[in-house]
Amino acid sequence: xxxxxxxxxxxxxxxxxxxxxxxxxxxxxxxxxxxxxxxxxxxxxxxxxxxxxxxxxxxxxxxxxxxxxxxxxxxxxxxxxxxxxxxxxxxxxxxxxxxxxxxxxxxxxxxxxxxxxxxxxxxxxxxxxxxxxxxxxxxxxxxxxxxxxxxxxxxxxxxxxxxxxxxxxxxxxxxxxxxxxxxxxxxxxxxxxxxxxxxxxxxxxxxxxxxxxxxxxxxxxxxxxxxxxxxxxxxxxxxxxxxxxxxxxxxxxxxxxxxxxxxxxxxxxxxxxxxxxxxxxxxxxxxxxxxxxxxxxxxxxxxxxxxxxxxxxxxxxxxxxxxxxxxxxxxxxxxxxxxxxxxxxxxxxxxxxxxxxxxxxxxxxxxxxxxxxxxxxxxxxxxxxxxxxxxxxxxxxxxxxxxxxxxxxxxxxxxxxxxxxxxxxxxxxxxxxxxxxxxxxxxxxxxxxxxxxxxxxxxxxxxxxxxxxxxxxxxxxxxxxxxxxxx
Numbered sequence: 509x510x511x512x513x514x515x516x517x518x519x520x521x522x523x524x525x526x527x528x529x530x531x532x533x534x535x536x537x538x539x540x541x542x543x544x545x546x547x548x549x550x551x552x553x554x555x556x557x558x559x560x561x562x563x564x565x566x567x568x569x570x571x572x573x574x575x576x577x578x579x580x581x582x583x584x585x586x587x588x589x590x591x592x593x594x595x596x597x598x599x600x601x602x603x604x605x606x607x608x609x610x611x612x613x614x615x616x617x618x619x620x621x622x623x624x625x626x627x628x629x630x631x632x633x634x635x636x637x638x639x640x641x642x643x644x645x646x647x648x649x650x651x652x653x654x655x656x657x658x659x660x661x662x663x664x665x666x667x668x669x670x671x672x673x674x675x676x677x678x679x680x681x682x683x684x685x686x687x688x689x690x691x692x693x694x695x696x697x698x699x700x701x702x703x704x705x706x707x708x709x710x711x712x713x714x715x716x717x718x719x720x721x722x723x724x725x726x727x728x729x730x731x732x733x734x735x736x737x738x739x740x741x742x743x744x745x746x747x748x749x750x751x752x753x754x755x756x757x758x759x760x761x762x763x764x765x766x767x768x769x770x771x772x773x774x775x776x777x778x779x780x781x782x783x784x785x786x787x788x789x790x791x792x793x794x795x796x797x798x799x800x801x802x803x804x805x806x807x808x809x810x811x812x813x814x815x816x817x818x819x820x821x822x823x824x825x826x827x828x829x830x831x832x833x834x835x836x837x838x839x840x841x842x843x844x845x846x847x848x849x850x851x852x853x854x855x856x857x858x859x860x861x862x863x864x865x866x867x868x869x870x871x872x873x874x875x876x877x878x879x880x881x882x883x884x885x886x887x888x889x890x891x892x893x894x895x896x897x898x899x900x901x902x903x904x905x906x907x908x909x910x911x912x913x914x915x916x917x918x919x920x921x922x923x924x925x926x927x928x929x930x931x932x933x934x935x936x937x938x939x940x941x942x943x944x945x946x947x948x949x950x951x952x953x954x955x956x957x958x959x960x961x962x963x964x965x966x967x968x969x970x971x972x973x974x975x976x977x978x979x980x981x982x983x984x985x986x987x988x989x990x991x992x993x994x995x
Contacts, residue, residue: 532581532583533581534581534582534583534599534874536607537583537585537597537599537607537609537874538583540597540607540608540609541583541584541585541587541597541609544587544597544609544611545587548587548589549589550587550588550589550590551589551590551591552588552589552590552591552619552621552623552624553590553591553618553619553620553621553624553628553632554591555628555631557591557632559631559632559636560617561636562617562863562865563835563836563863563864564832564835564836564863564864564865564866564890564891565617565618565632565633565636565863565864565865565866566616566617566865566866566868566887566888566890566891567616567617567618567619567620567629567632567633567865567866567867567868568594568614568616568618568619568620568867568868568869568870568884568887569619569620569624569629569658569662569867569868569869569870570586570588570594570619570620570621570622570870570872571622571657571658571661571869571870571871571872572622572623572872573622573872573873577871577872577873580873580875582872582873582874582875583873583874584872584873585597585598585599585872585873585874585877585880586870586872586880588619588620588621590619591618591619592615592616592617592618592619593613593614593615593616593619594613594614594616594619594870594884595611595612595613595614596611596612596614596877596880596881596884597609597610597611598610598611598612598877598881599874599877612881612884614884614887614888615888616868616887616888616891617891618632618633620632622872625672626661626662626665626672626673626674626675626678627673627678629662629675629867630675630678630679633649633675633865633867634647634649634675634678634679634795634865635678635679635682636863636865637649637793637863637865638679638682638683638686638793639686640791640861640862640863641683641778641780641790641791641792641793642686642687642692642780642790642791643791643861644790644791644861645791645859645860645861645862645863646791646792646793646794646855646856646859646861646862647791647792647793647794647856647862647863647864648793648794648796648853648856648862648863648864648865649675649679649793649794649795649796649864649865649866649867650796650798650828650864650865650866650867651663651675651795651796651797651798651867651869652798652866652867652868652869652883652886652887653800653868653869653870653871653883654800654869654871654876654879654880654883655800656871656876657869657870657871657876657883658869658871659797659869660797661674662674662675662867662869663675663676663795663797664676664751664755665677675795676747676748676751676776676795677744677747677748679778679793679795680744680747680748680778681744683699683778683780683793684699684743684744687699687780695782695784695790696782696783696784697780697781697782697783697790698740698780698781698782698783698786699740699741699742699778699779699780700738700739700740700741700778700779700781701738701739701741701747701750701776701777701778701779702715702733702736702737702738702739702776702777702779703715703750703751703753703754703774703775703776703777704721704733704736704774704775705758705772705773705774705775706772706773706775706824706848706849706852707771707772707773707817708816708817708820709820709848711723711733711848711852713735713736713737714753714754714755714757714758714774715737715739715750715753715754715757716735716737717757718757719735721733721734721735721736722734722735723848723851723852730854730855731844731851731852731854731855733852738779747778751776754774754776755774758772758774771799771800771817771821772799773796773797773798773799773824773849774796774797775794775795775796775849775852775853776794776795776796776797777792777793777794777795778792778793778795779791779792780792792855792856794853794856796853798825798828799821799824799825820847822976822980823846823847824846824847824848824849824850825886826846826980826981826984827843827844827846827847827849827850828847828849828850828853829886829889829890829981829984830843830846830984831843831844831850831853831857832857832864832866832890832891833890833891834857835857835862835864836891842854842857842858844857866887866890866891868883868884868886868887869883870883870884882978885960885978885981886981889981889984889985950989950990953986953989954986954989957982957985957986960982961979961982964978964979964982
């Protein structure tokens with residue numbers, strides 16, 4: 509009797525809570541997320557934090573819930589506990605249909621919460637790359653994420669608030685400021701811009717009426733974009749005018765929410781040339797708005813064209829990931845011929861003085877959970893920093909990362925050390941401990957990959973295109989990790 513009474517009270521309490529929260533369909537999920545957030549200390553990135561120097565920088569920006577999300581009664585399922593980590597609270601059900609949270613923790617170079625302005629994002633991502641092009645190198649900045657995640661706002665800024673400039677304007681402003689400084693007077697630098705898009709396997713000039721362009725390799729094995737329009741500019745306003753022309757051209761002729769626009773890669777390039785040698789490029793900054801990563805089923809219709817788009821986007825993103833990773837492993841094979849995008853950017857992946865940054869954009873709403881996880885997994889595999897637990901401080905993250913790398917490198921040297929007669933027992937034991945730790949790391953990695961594979965299998969019925977992309981990335985990821993761990 510007592511148990512029945514208690515169960516009845518619990519049931520009545522739940523019904524009363526449901527009645528009070530009937531205007532908030534995700535109130536149970538919100539309560540669980542709030543409870544989780546209360547257990548951690550939040551220390552997000554600030555404007556005064558130290559800027560780290562990376563060959564490849566991978567950052568994530570979370571946009572705030574917008575008015576459309578609020579109308580749909582969306583809730584925020586993303587938590588950014590510190591400047592390097594992000595947590596996605598994925599809602600799931602147990603066998604008995606009880607709701608619970610699957611908290612996915614990702615680690616990146618920088619994570620920007622919804623309060624961070626474009627200026628802060630720029631300061632830690634694209635701005636450190638400016639000096640690269642003045643030193644004769646190539647810099648590349650990618651914006652990646654599903655349609656509606658804030659890529660246009662990040663790249664172009666807010667048209668209603670001129671103070672909130674985008675990456676295009678901020679980058680151009682700093683390039684002109686640097687080019688006009690006394691430091692580079694002797695070079696007599698000239699700045700020019702080009703703007704083109706890659707849609708399926710077609711390259712179009714956005715500054716010349718979408719004329720079709722050809723990609724050819726010259727005698728020096730350098731890829732040339734034949735017929736590409738390049739305009740000389742002398743101010744930031746001229747640069748923004750060219751971007752406006754290109755964006756209008758890119759969206760022209762579309763009838764359903766710029767489907768093709770979101771399914772194509774847009775490449776805006778700023779070139780530096782010395783008037784003393786105008787035929788040679790002194791440096792180049794490429795700003796790239798990558799195709800939306802949403803599932804083909806999320807667009808208005810699914811057709812042969814949509815499948816072809818999805819297939820080509822998947823192929824180009826896979827090749828881009830491998831090319832960026834090859835940039836981080838000097839001397840590694842560069843599969844740039846795998847797609848038009850990587851062919852065009854070949855020069856950005858070779859050379860000793862090239863740097864890249866990728867800014868992954870994510871939407872915080874619960875309905876975007878699957879696309880958000882896809883975006884984060886892709887960014888994670890571009891540059892794996894590891895980290896499946898929420899850390900208390902950045903220095904601890906760094907030490908763990910450095911120790912893991914050191915242990916893996918040490919494993920390759922075990923046989924050589926073992927054969928040395930003068931190798932003392934204490935050093936050998938220490939080395940073996942590191943190898944065992946590296947082995948444990950690989951086991952954790954394989955367990956994580958197995959869970960991802962299981963999740964992927966469960967979602968395979970939703971979208972074959974996205975399944976194919978994620979499955980190939982997962983296989984590449986596991987093979988790379990196993991190769992690193994070989995003794």
